[in-house]
Amino acid sequence: MKSASLPRSRQSPRTRWLVPAALILLSLVPVIAGAGRLTELSGGQITPDNARFFDSPVPVLIHIPTVTVYLVLGAFQFVPSLRRGKRGRASWHKIAGRILAPTGLLAALSGLWMAVFYDLPPLDGPLLLVLRLAFGSAMVAFIVLGFIAVRRRNYVRHSEWMSRAYAIGIAQETIVVVTISWILLVGPVDELTRALLVGASWALSLAVAEYFIHRRAQVPTRAALLSRAPSS
Numbered sequence: 306m307k308s309a310s311l312p313r314s315r316q317s318p319r320t321r322w323l324v325p326a327a328l329i330l331l332s333l334v335p336v337i338a339g340a341g342r343l344t345e346l347s348g349g350q351i352t353p354d355n356a357r358f359f360d361s362p363v364p365v366l367i368h369i370p371t372v373t374v375y376l377v378l379g380a381f382q383f384v385p386s387l388r389r390g391k392r393g394r395a396s397w398h399k400i401a402g403r404i405l406a407p408t409g410l411l412a413a414l415s416g417l418w419m420a421v422f423y424d425l426p427p428l429d430g431p432l433l434l435v436l437r438l439a440f441g442s443a444m445v446a447f448i449v450l451g452f453i454a455v456r457r458r459n460y461v462r463h464s465e466w467m468s469r470a471y472a473i474g475i476a477q478e479t480i481v482v483v484t485i486s487w488i489l490l491v492g493p494v495d496e497l498t499r500a501l502l503v504g505a506s507w508a509l510s511l512a513v514a515e516y517f518i519h520r521r522a523q524v525p526t527r528a529a530l531l532s533r534a535p536s537s
Contacts, residue, residue, distance in 0.1 A: 321384060328380035328475065335376065335477040339369035357423045364422075368415035371408040372474065379405050379471050402467075406452055409470060413444040433500035440507045444473040465518050472514035473507060480506040 342358065342365065351359050358365045378401055381387060387397040420437040451466035483506045487494060494502065 324383045325380040329377055331475055331478040332376035334481050336373050343369055364415045364418045367411055371412040375408045375412050376475055406448055409448045413441050417441040428496050428499045430496040433503055436504045440473050444470050468514050468518055472510045476507045476510035479510045
């Protein structure tokens with residue numbers, strides 16, 4: 306009687322790169338929007354929609370580059386092969402993490418600053434402001450908790466907290482999809498509807514992250530059960 310061997314991953318290298326490719330695709334909306342905003346600030350005309358950015362450009366000039374780096378570079382953190390470093394050398398995952406933690410914090414904190422001190426644009430009412438503050442603060446907290454976990458060498462918790470933070474950061478694409486779908490199916494949004502749609506989009510993004518966190522947590526359990534199962 307022999308113990309069953311642990312199952313090996315059947316994912317091909319090409320399949321493993323589908324996740325970062327999909328995440329980069331999702332990040333295109335905030336990245337392109339940010340690039341357009343920077344173009345406006347570099348020589349565009351002042352309009353009622355962008356006047357607040359010209360009045361105080363530093364936060365948005367911090368926010369856009371850090372969000373771009375965080376979303377694009379962060380997508381590659383979900384590639385398992387990049388987590389393993391050669392003997393005596395830090396892995397690509399660890400090196401990138403030293404960039405992602407500060408850029409994620411700067412992106413979240415600058416976003417919070419803009420939410421509080423910039424004039425509210427049309428359809429952004431008090432409820433949406435509260436939601437921005439809540440989810441922005443949660444992103445900061447998740448990154449800090451992830452940093453504390455990795456310092457304690459608790460890599461499972463580190464991965465979980467950082468996944469939640471990334472889910473909040475990339476939720477802009479979810480917001481666009483949900484809002485456009487609502488407009489096409491129901492009609493124009495008002496202040497309350499927009500706030501509820503944005504809040505639901507953040508919640509949905511976090512729910513997807515929680516699903517994959519739970520799914521990853523079940524793999525060691527199944528592997529342990531298989532290792533104990535008798536085989537002929």
